[in-house]
Amino acid sequence: MNIFVCIKQIPARDSVIRFADHEKWIDESGLTYELNEPDAFALEEGIRLREENGGKVVVVSMGPERTIAVIREALAKGADRGILIESDEPFRVDAFATAKALAAVLSKESPDIVLTGLQADDLGFGQTGVILAELLNLPHASIVVKIIDISDGSIRIRKELEAGWFQNIDMPLPALLTIQSGTNKPRYATLMGIKKARKKSVEHYSVRDLGVEPLISQTIDHLYAPPKIKDTQFFEGSSREAADKLAEKLKFEVRIL
Amino acid sequence: MSVLVVAEHHGGKWHKMSWETLVAGQMAATLLKTELSALILGAQIEPLAAELATHRVNRVFVAEHELLAEYSSDGYTIAIQQVIEEVSPDLILFPHSYFVRDYGPKLAARLNRSFLNDVVDINVKGNRIRFTRQLFQGKINADVIFSDASPHFISIQSGTYRGDTLEPTGNFAPVEKINVTINPTDIRTRYGEWFRESKSKVDLSSAEVIVSVGRGIKDPGHIPIAKGLAEALGGELAASRPVCDNGWLPLERQVGSSGQTVSPKLYLAVGISGAIQHVVGMKGSEKIIAINRDPGAPIFEIADYGIVGDLFEVVPALTEAILAIKKD
Numbered sequence: 001m002n003i004f005v006c007i008k009q010i011p012a013r014d015s016v017i018r019f020a021d022h023e024k025w026i027d028e029s030g031l032t033y034e035l036n037e038p039d040a041f042a043l044e045e046g047i048r049l050r051e052e053n054g055g056k057v058v059v060v061s062m063g064p065e066r067t068i069a070v071i072r073e074a075l076a077k078g079a080d081r082g083i084l085i086e087s088d089e090p091f092r093v094d095a096f097a098t099a100k101a102l103a104a105v106l107s108k109e110s111p112d113i114v115l116t117g118l119q120a121d122d123l124g125f126g127q128t129g130v131i132l133a134e135l136l137n138l139p140h141a142s143i144v145v146k147i148i149d150i151s152d153g154s155i156r157i158r159k160e161l162e163a164g165w166f167q168n169i170d171m172p173l174p175a176l177l178t179i180q181s182g183t184n185k186p187r188y189a190t191l192m193g194i195k196k197a198r199k200k201s202v203e204h205y206s207v208r209d210l211g212v213e214p215l216i217s218q219t220i221d222h223l224y225a226p227p228k229i230k231d232t233q234f235f236e237g238s239s240r241e242a243a244d245k246l247a248e249k250l251k252f253e254v255r256i257l
Numbered sequence: 258m259s260v261l262v263v264a265e266h267h268g269g270k271w272h273k274m275s276w277e278t279l280v281a282g283q284m285a286a287t288l289l290k291t292e293l294s295a296l297i298l299g300a301q302i303e304p305l306a307a308e309l310a311t312h313r314v315n316r317v318f319v320a321e322h323e324l325l326a327e328y329s330s331d332g333y334t335i336a337i338q339q340v341i342e343e344v345s346p347d348l349i350l351f352p353h354s355y356f357v358r359d360y361g362p363k364l365a366a367r368l369n370r371s372f373l374n375d376v377v378d379i380n381v382k383g384n385r386i387r388f389t390r391q392l393f394q395g396k397i398n399a400d401v402i403f404s405d406a407s408p409h410f411i412s413i414q415s416g417t418y419r420g421d422t423l424e425p426t427g428n429f430a431p432v433e434k435i436n437v438t439i440n441p442t443d444i445r446t447r448y449g450e451w452f453r454e455s456k457s458k459v460d461l462s463s464a465e466v467i468v469s470v471g472r473g474i475k476d477p478g479h480i481p482i483a484k485g486l487a488e489a490l491g492g493e494l495a496a497s498r499p500v501c502d503n504g505w506l507p508l509e510r511q512v513g514s515s516g517q518t519v520s521p522k523l524y525l526a527v528g529i530s531g532a533i534q535h536v537v538g539m540k541g542s543e544k545i546i547a548i549n550r551d552p553g554a555p556i557f558e559i560a561d562y563g564i565v566g567d568l569f570e571v572v573p574a575l576t577e578a579i580l581a582i583k584k585d
Contacts, residue, residue: 122392124394134334161451165453223392226398242574246562
C-alpha cells in the first residue's frame with residue numbers, strides 16, 4: 001500500500017504569541033516549533049497500516065526550511081520517505097491554498113490511502129484533508145476513529161458524529177481519511193529509528209516550482225487578544241491564601257457549601 | 258448582494274445550530290442591507306421547509322431528492338453546488354456541525370473558493386464585512402476579510418448566537434423548489450446506521466457542581482487530586498478532550514463539542530486552557546472558576562473567579578479549605 005500522511009509543523013503548544021506587522025500577523029521570532037499533535041495520530045495510523053498490509057509510508061509537509069525537523073521526526077518513527085514543499089509563508093495561507101500545494105505533489109504519486117490529522121492546532125481550520133480529497137477526486141471520511149477493514153480495494157472505517165454517535169462507512173480505495181485525535185498511542189522514535197532516518201530520502205519542492213503560489217483569499221485584517229467576557233476576580237497570595245479566599249467565596253457568595 | 262443560510266436536520270428534527278446560524282444570517286443580511294434566504298435539503302422535508310419559512314427569512318429554497326434522504330458528502334456537495342449556481346448568493350452561512358466540517362470545505366473548493374470556519378462574530382469596518390475566528394486554540398482572535406470574489410463561505414461556531422431568541426413570525430416566506438440532479442454513482446461512500454458505543458452511565462448535565470481537569474494535570478496518577486476536590490464539593494469529575502484521549506478518564510466524562518454540554522451552578526476548570534472546543538460545552542455554567550498557571554489562558558476570559566498558580570498546590574489547599582468549612 002502506498003500510504004501518504006500529511007503533517008504540519010506549528011508553534012509549540014505553550015508558546016506565548018505576540019503580535020507583529022501592525023497586528024496583522026504574529027511575531028515568529030523566538031518561537032519554537034513542534035509536530036502538530038493531531039498529525040501524530042495520523043502518522044501512527046499510517047505506520048500501523050503498513051505493518052498490517054505492507055507498503056510504504058510517505059510523509060508530506062509544507063512550510064519553510066525548518067519544517068524538515070518534523071519530517072525527520074516522522075522518518076525516525078518509521079515513515080519511509082519524506083516530501084517537503086517549501087513555502088516561506090506556510091501558515092499565513094488558508095487551508096485551500098495549502099491543500100492545492102499538497103494536491104500538486106500527491107497527484108504525481110499514486111496513493112492508496114491519504115491520512116491527515118483532524119486539524120492543525122495553530123489555525124484550527126480542520127479543512128486541509130477534506131479539500132485535498134476534493135482536489136485529488138478521492139472519496140473521504142472525516143473524524144475517523146477506527147479503520148475497521150481493508151479488503152478487495154475498499155475500506156471500512158468508523159467515524160465520530162456529534163453527541164457520542166458513531167457510524168461505519170465503506171468506500172473504495174484510494175481514499176482520504178482525517179484521523180480523530182486519541183484513537184491510538186503514537187509511538188516514540190527509537191535511537192535506532194533516529195539513526196535510520198538519516199539515510200532516508202527527503203524530496204524538496206517549492207510552491208513556485210509546483211506553480212501553485214498561493215492566492216490568498218482570506219486576509220487577516222486585525223489580530224487581538226480575545227475580549228474578556230467576564231470581569232474575573234482573581235485571588236492572589238500563596239497557593240494556600242488564594243485557596244482560602246476562594247473557599248470563602250464559595251461559601252458566602254456562590255453558596256455552594 | 259444576498260445571503261443564504263443552509264439549515265441542517267437529521268431524522269426529521271432540526272439541528273439546534275440551524276437556528277443559531279439563521280440568527281447569524283439575519284445579522285449579516287442587516288449589515289449588508291440585503292435579503293436573507295434559507296436552504297433546506299433532503300427527502301420528504303415539506304414540514305421542515307414550512308417551519309423554516311416562518312422564521313424571518315425572505316425566501317426558503319428546498320432541494321429535494323431521494324439520494325439526499327441520508328447525508329453524504331458527495332450528495333450534499335453536488336446538490337448545494339447546483340443551488341448556488343441557480344440562486345447566486347454572495348455569502349453562505351453554515352452551522353459548524355460535523356456534517357459541515359465534512360462537506361463545507363469540499364463544496365467551497367469545488368467552486369474554487371476557500372471556507373472560513375468557526376466564525377464567532379460578524380462585524381463591519383468601513384464598507385467591508387469582517388468575520389472573527391479564533392486562532393492558536395483560543396489564544397488569539399482574528400478579524401478576517403475575504404479578498405477574492407463572492408460567493409464566500411463561512412460556518413458559525415456552536416453557541417455563538419442565541420437560537421432560542423428566534424420566534425416564528427406568523428408570516429410565511431415564499432418556498433421555492435430547486436431541482437437538483439444527482440446520480441447514484443455520484444455517491445462513492447456507503448453510510449451505515451448511527452449507533453452509540455455504549456449508553457453513557459454518567460450524566461454530567463444534571464450535576465450541580467463539576468470539577469473538570471485538563472492537560473495541566475500532566476499524568477493519570479494526578480487525577481485523584483481533582484477527584485478529591487470534586488468529592489469535597491459533592492460534585493462530578495469531568496475532563497477536557499486531551500485527558501480522555503489519553504485514557505486518563507473515560508470518554509463519558511468529557512465536556513466539549515465532542516462530549517457533553519453542561520451548565521452546572523459551579524464549574525471548576527483545573528489545568529484547562531480553554532480551547533474553543535471545550536468552552537462551547539461549558540460556557541453556560543452559572544459560575545466558572547479557573548485554576549491555571551498561565552495567566553494568558555483563554556479560560557480566564559469566561560471565568561468569574563480565577564487563581565493563577567500551580568494546580569498541584571492550589572487544588573489540595575482548596576480541598577482542605579472546603580473540608581474545613583464544611584466541618585464547622
